[in-house]
Amino acid sequence: MLTSLTELSHRKQNGPPLAVLTAYDYPTARLLDEAGVDLILVGDSLGMVVLGLPDTTGVTMQMMLHHTAAVRRGVKRAPIIADLPFHSYDTPEQALANARRLMEVGADAVKLEGGVGFIPQIKAIIEAGIPFVGHIGMLPQSVREEGGYKKKGKTPEQIEHIIADAIALDQAGAVAIVLESIVPDVATEITRRIRASTIGIGAGQHTDGQVLVTPDLLGSFPWFRPSFAKARCDVAGETLRAVQEYIAECQVTKA
Ligand code: KIV
Secondary structure, eight states: OOOOGGGHHHHHHHOOOEEEEEOOSHHHHHHHHHHTOSEEEEOTTHHHHTTOOSSGGGOOHHHHHHHHHHHHHHOSSSOEEEEOOTTSOSSHHHHHHHHHHHHHTTOSEEEOOBSGGGHHHHHHHHHTTOOEEEEEESOGGGHHHHTSOOOBOOSHHHHHHHHHHHHHHHHHTOSEEEEESBOHHHHHHHHHHOSSEEEEESSOSOSSEEEEOHHHHHTOOTTOOOTTOOOOSOHHHHHHHHHHHHHHHHHHHOO
16 A cells, blocks of 8 residues: 555555556545555546536646645545646646645645656656656547547557657656556556556556546446446446435325
8 A cells, every 4th residue: 555656666666556546525535545545646537527527628727726625635645646637737837836736735746648748847847846647648638639539559650659758757757657548568568668657547457557537436427437447336326226215215204
């Protein structure tokens, strides 16, 4: 069970692989921490699974600050990573200012989506002493530009591109890198070549850890679940059952 980001390199060398989950609110964060999850990510996926937005591009800094603060109140041990949302890191100055705001409300590290093209922003964050987590491969904040969510690492050009991104982030000093929707062999190769811990989602089994969007794990967002995510309980079904039981009980009480 991880207690500090400084333990990441020891875990990369010695295992076991990292178990990472998202949280957006106090009770979920507290339960994940008590259950022993290694890292908690306040992901901008909250736009979809909490706020009902069509994708992550509508998530604002205000939203991320509000949810990061709630997660902080629930967590005693697991390091918390908070996402910098869409257009909150267009320049190095803006990236650093917003990273500082996330740290002020309780994040232990910040994450942004992008590789080689964002090195000035990433260096500004790291040089200010803020632990940084990268995110490469399929980038949800680019879904509109890309015309959908597409697996990465299928062509030689894409493979070269992703590996160059991973190496650039590693050399800049990222403590970990999320590899999203990457062909498993490419994710394995990156994991072998870099010092930072790789955390895969839809990237095969051979990364240094795995991350899931918690509502996908709990079955609490039944309207969409990616094929690689295995729901281990049916919170949506149980909620419907409990609410319908309550409705029925209310309706007979007065009669
Ligand atoms: O926002 C998020 O939940 C994420 C994960 C999908 C890695 O970035």
